[in-house]
Amino acid sequence: MQPFDYYKPKTFEEAFDYLTLPGKTVFPLAGATDFIPSYRDGVWQADAVCDIKALPGVRDLRETPEGLWVGACVLMSELARSPLVRAHWEVLAQGAEVVGSEQVRNRATIGGNMCTASPCADTPPPLYVLDAVVVLKSKAGERRVPVTEFFTFVRKTVVQKGELVTGVIIPKPPAGTVGEYHKLSRRQGCDLSLVSVAVLAAPRNGGYDWRIALGAVAPTPIRVPDAEAILSKGWDAASIDEAAKAAEKTAKPITDVRSSDVYRYEMVRNLTRRAVRSVAEKLKK
Template sequence: MKNFEYVKPSTMEAVADILQQYGDGAKILNGGTDLLVRMRDNLIKPQVVVDIKGISELRKIEYTEEGLFIGAAVTMNEVICSKIVLEKYRILAQSAHEVGSYQLRNRATIVGNVCNASPSGDTIAPLYVLSAKVKIFNKDGIRLVPIENFILGVRKIDLKSGEIVLGILLPPIKGQNGGSYYKHARRKDVDLATVAVAAFCNEGQWKIAYAAVAPTILRGPKAEEILNSLSEVDENTLIPAMDAATSEVTPISDVRAGKEYRLDMIRISLKRAVLAALELYK
């Protein structure tokens, strides 16, 4: 690992100043589980590493009338064990539990997973179906961006110079709902998704998101439309939605799987995610 300057500011303003001063030469250190691996392999060589874990407001997880705010430095295990998440946004806890290993989840964060913007990031697809917003700080104020607009491509996010993510905002959910994340991977722990599907139903309206089948997480409007039109969703009636899933993704072949296999598995994953979401629908 090439040497760098390490700083640990205690205010957001100080972080913004450093980011503005160094531009691409500055990298945010949060849980470090993606950053340090990339630095170790010399894929990135920052001049300055900005540790944000000293900023107390980033450690907050709180529910208000705006919804649930999860601060940038809240770890995966903190989210998994959060009563409010388990009660109201269970699908997020479920997907966080799919990330890496227990000890990795003691460091890794949801916001880190989002900002890394990997096509297979486990917590991102659930955030799409929960209509999450990314809360961004800059010295002129705060802006809220829907997650679908925040993630632009592989490792590309909508952050301008001097901006930093404060956290994720999950809007309140009213009425009957249930959601589930199905990850298809080669092994249970420490693996990336070959494909994955997040399915969420609120008052009969479905939201579907696919992972690891395009440069970003994708919503599934065709599958959603079919599911919404069904008077009863079961393993027979949802077959057209499975076919729709295949038609609205664009997977590639890589070390984890071939394109054809991914297309087959996205069908099955959609079915399993939807049926599991129905089991939890209440």
């Protein structure tokens, strides 16, 4: 691995100075689980890294009046095992617990999983159905972006040079909300998603507000409004089939070394149906 410099600021002001060093590419570093392999392979270049783990608030995981605050450097293993997250934001815990291996989950952060912006990342689809809001900070101040507007393409986000994701805010779903994250991969252990589906049903006006997000089948995660609309009217077997077909229509998968688009289309439908069914099962209980 070729040399680079390392900075570890304790304040945001200091961090922004490092990130905007003239003539230098300074890479914000959280868990390093994506950075080290990508840098080593030459996919990412950097003159230096700016370790953001000592910045205020970025390691906090707590409930606030606005909802759950997940600091950018909160670990996947913390999300997966937090009783608070399990109690109210279960679908996020489900996504976090299938990221990589235990060792990776003990270093990988939600901020990193977001900013790497891999289409097959496992926390974005849950964040999509939870209507999370991403909080960004720069010298110019703070801004908030709905997670559904955060990703712009494969490995591209709205984050500007000199700007940091400090965390996400996730509104607290009403009591009785049920969610499921399903992932299909080649191997059962530590593999990337070929297709993933997050489904959430939140009680509303005596019925349910359904939300569905897909991962790994488009340049960014996508919501499936057509399917959501079908289910929000009713979730009998026929509607579930309809919704699954709507998901298949919405997906825009590619063919790569992991899978063909043909198979991915099929799996979007079958996996959506399966995930919706298991949410429906839970609702019946």
